[in-house]
Amino acid sequence: MARLKLERRRAIFDWSLRIGFAIVLLVAWELSTRAQSRALAAPPSEILIAFWELTFIEGVIFSETLVTARAFFMGYGAAIAIGLLVGMLMGRSRLAEYVLEPYVTLMYALPSIALIPVLVIWFGINDRIRIVLVILASVFPIIYNTATGVKNVDEELVEVGKSFCATRRKIATSIVLPAALPLIFAGLRIGLSHALVGVIGAEIIVVITGLGGLVIRYADNFQMANMFVPIIFIATLAVLITAGMNRFQTVFRRWEVQDE
Amino acid sequence: MLSIRSVDKRFSLDGPLVLDRINMEVRNGEFVSLLGPSGCGKTTLLKIVAGLLPATGGEVYLEGKESTEPSREKAMVFQHFNLLPWRTAINNVAYGLEVQGVAKAERLETAARFLKLLDLEGYEDHYPSQISGGMKQRVGLARALATEPRLMLMDEPFGALDALTREYLQDELARIAASQDLTVLFVTHSIDEAIYLSDRIVVMGNNPGRILVEYPVPFERPRTSTVVRADPRFAELRNQVWVLLEEEKSKR
Amino acid sequence: MTNLAPESGLLARVPPRLVRIASVVVVVLAWEIAGRAAPRWASYPTEVAAAFMDNLDRIIDAFIETFKAVGVGYAISVAGGVLIGFGMARIRVVKVALDPYVAVLYSTPRITLIPLAILLIGIGFNLRVLMSVLASIFPMIINTYAAVDSVSAELEETARSFTASRWSITRTVLIPGAIPGIFVGMRVGIIRALVGVIVAEMTAGAAGVGALLLVFGRFFQSEKLFGPVLLLGFMSILMTRGLSLLERKLAPWQD
Ligand SMILES: Nc1ncnc2c1ncn2[C@@H]1O[C@H](COP(=O)(O)OP(=O)(O)OP(=O)(O)O)[C@@H](O)[C@H]1O
Ligand SMILES: [Mg+2]
Numbered sequence: 180m181a182r183l184k185l186e187r188r189r190a191i192f193d194w195s196l197r198i199g200f201a202i203v204l205l206v207a208w209e210l211s212t213r214a215q216s217r218a219l220a221a222p223p224s225e226i227l228i229a230f231w232e233l234t235f236i237e238g239v240i241f242s243e244t245l246v247t248a249r250a251f252f253m254g255y256g257a258a259i260a261i262g263l264l265v266g267m268l269m270g271r272s273r274l275a276e277y278v279l280e281p282y283v284t285l286m287y288a289l290p291s292i293a294l295i296p297v298l299v300i301w302f303g304i305n306d307r308i309r310i311v312l313v314i315l316a317s318v319f320p321i322i323y324n325t326a327t328g329v330k331n332v333d334e335e336l337v338e339v340g341k342s343f344c345a346t347r348r349k350i351a352t353s354i355v356l357p358a359a360l361p362l363i364f365a366g367l368r369i370g371l372s373h374a375l376v377g378v379i380g381a382e383i384i385v386v387i388t389g390l391g392g393l394v395i396r397y398a399d400n401f402q403m404a405n406m407f408v409p410i411i412f413i414a415t416l417a418v419l420i421t422a423g424m425n426r427f428q429t430v431f432r433r434w435e436v437q438d439e
Numbered sequence: 440m441l442s443i444r445s446v447d448k449r450f451s452l453d454g455p456l457v458l459d460r461i462n463m464e465v466r467n468g469e470f471v472s473l474l475g476p477s478g479c480g481k482t483t484l485l486k487i488v489a490g491l492l493p494a495t496g497g498e499v500y501l502e503g504k505e506s507t508e509p510s511r512e513k514a515m516v517f518q519h520f521n522l523l524p525w526r527t528a529i530n531n532v533a534y535g536l537e538v539q540g541v542a543k544a545e546r547l548e549t550a551a552r553f554l555k556l557l558d559l560e561g562y563e564d565h566y567p568s569q570i571s572g573g574m575k576q577r578v579g580l581a582r583a584l585a586t587e588p589r590l591m592l593m594d595e596p597f598g599a600l601d602a603l604t605r606e607y608l609q610d611e612l613a614r615i616a617a618s619q620d621l622t623v624l625f626v627t628h629s630i631d632e633a634i635y636l637s638d639r640i641v642v643m644g645n646n647p648g649r650i651l652v653e654y655p656v657p658f659e660r661p662r663t664s665t666v667v668r669a670d671p672r673f674a675e676l677r678n679q680v681w682v683l684l685e686e687e688k689s690k691r
Numbered sequence: 692m693t694n695l696a697p698e699s700g701l702l703a704r705v706p707p708r709l710v711r712i713a714s715v716v717v718v719v720l721a722w723e724i725a726g727r728a729a730p731r732w733a734s735y736p737t738e739v740a741a742a743f744m745d746n747l748d749r750i751i752d753a754f755i756e757t758f759k760a761v762g763v764g765y766a767i768s769v770a771g772g773v774l775i776g777f778g779m780a781r782i783r784v785v786k787v788a789l790d791p792y793v794a795v796l797y798s799t800p801r802i803t804l805i806p807l808a809i810l811l812i813g814i815g816f817n818l819r820v821l822m823s824v825l826a827s828i829f830p831m832i833i834n835t836y837a838a839v840d841s842v843s844a845e846l847e848e849t850a851r852s853f854t855a856s857r858w859s860i861t862r863t864v865l866i867p868g869a870i871p872g873i874f875v876g877m878r879v880g881i882i883r884a885l886v887g888v889i890v891a892e893m894t895a896g897a898a899g900v901g902a903l904l905l906v907f908g909r910f911f912q913s914e915k916l917f918g919p920v921l922l923l924g925f926m927s928i929l930m931t932r933g934l935s936l937l938e939r940k941l942a943p944w945q946d
Contacts, residue, residue, distance in 0.1 A: 185451065193787045200788040220811065277710035282718075288927035290886040292893065293900070293920050296908025300916070301732065376800040376886070383802055384893050391803065398806030406806060414799040421798040489852050509854045521849040525867040525944045535853040538863070566944040586853065 221404035229404035230411065240393070244412055247378060247389035250306065251420075254313025255374040262318045262370065263363070266325025270359070271351075276326065283326075287319040291373065292380050299385060306388065309381040316377030317370035324366025328359030364428045371424055375417050390416070440622050441465040441488070441590060446497035448483055448648075457483055459647035460497070465590075470616060470623045472633035472640045474680065476688050480648030481626045482518075485592050488624065489515045501590065511539060514583035516593040520575040522567040528578050529554060529563040535586035546585075553581040557611065573604035580608075584615065591616075591623045598628065606664065609636060617660065630680050634658075635667055642680060644687045651683065734914035743918030749903065750919050754926075757888050757899040760816060764823025765884040771824070772831020772880070773873060777865075779832070780839035793832055801825040801887070805894050814895035819888045826887030827880035834879070838872020839865055871945060874938040881930045885923070 205223050212222040221229070233240045269276045269283070294315060295308075302308050332355050340350040382391025390409040397406035441464070448458035458480045465471050473481050486492040488499055490509040499506050501513070514535065522531050529550045536546035554563060557577040567575055576596060583591060596612075597605045613636055616623055627633050633640050637656055644651045657672055667673055719736050726735025734742075743750065779786040779793075801822070808821055842865055850860045892901025900919055907915040939945075 184453075196784060196787050197791065201791075220807065273707075274710070277707050278714040281711055281715055284928060285921075285924045288882065288931065289920070289924035290882065290889055290927065292886055292889055293904060293923050295893065296904045297913065297916055297920065299908055300911050300913050372798065372800075375798075376802060379800040380802045380890060383805065384890070394803060394806055398810065401810075403810070410803050410807075413803050414795055417799045418795055486848075491848050491851055509852050511854060513852075515849075515852040517845065517849060519845065521843075521845050523846060523849075523864065523867070525870075525942065534850075534863070538850065538853045538855040538859055568944060568946060 221407060225404040226407045226411075229402075230408050233405060233408045240390075240408060240412055243388070243390050243393050243409065244416065247382065247391065247413075248416065250309040250389065251313060251374060251378045254310040254378065255317055255371065257310070258314045258316075258318040258321060258370055258374065259367065261314070262321025262366065263325055265318075266322045266363075266366070267329055269322065269326035270329025276330070283319055283322050286315070287323050291316040291377060292384070295381065295384055304385055306386065309378050309386055309389075312381045313374045313377040317374035320369035320373060321363075321366040324362045324369070325359065328362030328366075329355055331362075332358040360431065364431070368421075368424060368428075371421065375420070379413060440467040440469070440502060441624070442500040443484075443488065444498050444500065446484070446487060446499065447495045448480065448487060448492070449495045456647040458487075458494075459649045461648075461650060463641065463650065465622055465624060468620050468622055469639065470621075470625065470637045472637040473624065473626045473643060474628070474630065474633050474640060474684065475643030475648070476645050476684065477628075479643045479645045481643060482594055483648070485515070485594050485624065485626055488590075489513055489592050491515075511586060512589045514586050514588035514591055516579050516583045516591065516596045518595040518598055520567070520572075520579045520599075522575055522578055522582075524567050527564045527566055528559060528570065528574075531567070531578050532581045532585050535582055539586065549585050550581070553585045554578075556584070556615070557581045573600050573608070576600060576604075576608065577611075580612070584619070587619075589622060591621050591625075593623060593625045595626050595628060597632065605632075610664070612636065613660075613662070630677050630684075631668075633680075634673060634676055635662065635664060640676075640680065642683055645690070651687070654680065730914075731911065732913065734917060738914045739917045742912070742914040746915060746918075750922070753898070753900045753903040753919070754922070757819075757885075757892065757901070758926075760819035760888045760891075760899070761823055761881075761884050764820045764887065765827060765881055767820070767824050768827040768831050768880055768884060769877060772828045772876065773835050775828075776832045776835025776873075776876075777839055777869075779836045781865075786836075793829060797829040797833055801829075802890050805890060808891075809895050814897070818895060819891040819899065822891040823884040823887035826890075827884035830879040830883060831873075831876040834872050834876025835869060838869035838875075841872070842868035867942075870942045871938070874934060874942070878931050878934050881934065882927055885927065885930075889923075 209222045209224060212220050265279070269279055291312060295312065298308050298311055302311060336354050336358055337350060340354045345353065378389070379391040382389045383395055386392060387395055390413050393409040394406055394413075397403075397409070443461055443463040446458055446461040447456065449456055461484060463471075473484070475481055483492065487494045488506075490507055490513070493507065501510075506513075523534065526534065529547065532550035532553055533546040536549060537543075541549070551563065554560060557580060559574060559577055559581065562570055562574065567578070570578070576599070580596065597608055600608065609632060615621070623637075625633070625636060634656055640654045640656060642651045642654070643649065654676060656676070658667055658670070722733065723735045723737065726733045726738070730738070775785075775789070779789055804825060805822060808818055808825075812818055812821060846864050846868065847860055850864050855863065888899065889901040889904075892899035893905055896902035896905075900923060903919060904916060907919075
């Protein structure tokens with residue numbers, strides 16, 4: 180008699196539960212939206228049709244995805260470069276730490292969305308605003324965590340390097356940086372989620388371009404089914420980028436896993 | 440007092456046999472040590488007796504009644520202390536009593552008494568993170584003792600301690616066990632410790648975990664470490680157990 | 692503390708606080724001078740302060756309005772997030788069913804949902820509460836889940852060996868063990884709750900700080916803008932510091 184292994188049985192149970200729960204949600208959604216007036220929200224069946232039309236027939240969605248992704252990657256990339264640099268500087272030099280700390284603390288705590296009106300005055304309502312907002316949203320967690328990570332590297336580890344007469348540069352790259360990596364990655368991940376909020380926030384609140392802008396435009400025209408399509412794309416983009424970051428992190432920190 | 444009858448254990452349906460037909464009796468007031476190579480199932484057996492793990496086959500009887508759940512007659516001392524980090528020493532010691540529904544004033548009084556018994560006066564309000572390893576182990580011991588169990592299950596309680604603290608606590612344990620008339624099932628890796636403390640030594644083998652031999656320990660109580668160690672019977676027993684364990688290790 | 696590049700003797704003798712204060716003074720002065728040269732862009736501190744005092748009533752009203760919504764939304768998020776996080780950590784069915792939604796919604800910026808939210812519940816107080824709940828409940832859920840999940844199984848077993856019931860294990864082991872992790876979620880969550888409300892006020896709001904900032908921004912009144920923006924930053928710092936103090940009070944066993 181073929182006896183299903185416990186794990187397989189469990190996996191089958193899990194997936195039936197997930198799919199079953201998803202079906203219940205979808206049916207409830209379909210029925211509740213069909214019951215009321217059309218203006219409120221679209222049933223899943225219509226969203227599916229809209230998804231098909233917008234992605235495979237009209238294709239607008241891809242060009243807007245590119246617009247959003249481009250601003251995101253430019254801003255986040257710049258934030259990483261600036262954040263790592265300033266963070267290391269603050270971690271390694273007390274003067275830099277003391278001088279910069281008040282601003283980093285303030286800007287980290289400040290909801291960057293609140294800076295949008297200021298940015299409008301400085302840059303006008305245009306595409307650059309998104310990149311600047313992404314940088315402002317994500318650079319401070321990166322700075323803060325990098326600085327903390329570099330600063331708190333175990334003194335004894337550094338002494339190991341010194342005992343082998345390693346140069347200062349060698350110590351920095353072979354000891355301080357790897358030891359600080361867990362916190363640096365924590366900063367990168369926080370920065371990532373702030374950056375996503377920054378780019379979509381700017382698109383929805385001021386610039387009305389990209390995927391965020393598409394959501395607003397469809398909502399303004401009460402094209403409810405269409406509105407869900409860019410939302411789905413934003414979610415997919417966000418999940419993919421986050422998964423990519425986690426992936427990158429496990430590759431980079433492999434030795435920590437091996438430790439176990 | 441304690442009767443382990445034909446206990447088997449597998450952790451999953453098609454997993455390996457971890458314990459194979461364990462049979463064992465422990466009399467009232469007896470101190471029995473379990474010795475065996477790492478991974479032979481000592482912790483598993485102790486947890487089955489404690490009621491923390493279900494046996495796959497066989498039964499455990501306590502005072503003639505089948506025992507499958509934790510109960511007030513039993514208390515376990517864990518290898519890694521397992522103190523609750525968010526409780527002060529006295530509240531850790533009072534923990535078992537609290538769970539068993541003893542009123543606050545009473546349980547704190549009892550806890551204070553047992554802290555004193557283990558020389559921990561003055562550390563009542565320290566958190567585990569603020570005391571040494573030996574003190575943590577004593578708090579763990581006091582916590583188990585405070586519930587006034589009939590049967591103490593101790594899993595390598597002194598494994599993580601330095602030699603001095605260890606000897607000190609061994610004497611302490613021997614004294615308390617005698618004065619409280621405790622029945623003890625004691626897991627250890629140290630042959631010396633087993634001989635010094637117990638009335639009987641049970642040696643277990645590996646793959647599957649099973650009982651190989653039992654040795655009675657011939658020394659009178661109360662014992663002193665120096666006298667026991669100087670006795671020629673000590674060296675002989677020690678050697679017998681050692682040879683057996685070495686053989687068992689090389690079999691793998 | 693690792694000091695790879697030891698500073699010259701001078702810094703070692705100056706107390707850090709003095710350096711920080713000096714840094715702030717220099718920047719404020721520089722801003723004043725630069726701002727006077729081009730006031731339309733960045734205004735300058737004295738003018739910002741004056742504008743702040745002139746509009747004090749409006750600003751206070753806006754902050755009260757905003758923080759009312761933050762308070763309600765945050766309270767819902769903390770309660771709901773802790774409950775759901777606990778449920779996911781302890782009841783497998785709950786975890787399996789909710790996992791995909793929590794994971795996707797946690798990484799997706801919830802700002803995306805604001806047009807939908809407006810169409811569903813309008814633009815009143817409820818919208819601001821809803822957005823702050825959406826923004827802050829996921830960090831609460833995830834951190835509570837991770838915290839409860841990481842409470843050592845050995846401690847649970849210890850409690851069981853003393854005949855602890857399920858409820859008493861929850862009360863004496865799981866809840867205290869999860870407190871530090873829950874506070875991590877609460878510190879992230881409070882800022883997110885504020886962001887959620889401000890987003891709602893900026894897209895739809897007729898009231899609150901977000902709306903006020905839009906009004907000031909619309910007429911290029913940068914001198915009016917900076918006051919409330921800075922105040923928001925200080926409030927955020929204050930709230931997270933307050934939570935840290937509360938944590939030290941509730942969880943004094945951590946070093
Ligand atoms: N929860 C578990 N699931 C599966 N296998 C387990 C589990 N706990 C223990 N085992 C296995 O059961 C066997 C016995 O483990 P146990 O911890 O009882 O050994 P032990 O004699 O206490 O060893 P040590 O002296 O190292 O503490 C080991 O092979 C171990 O891998
Ligand atoms: Mg063991």
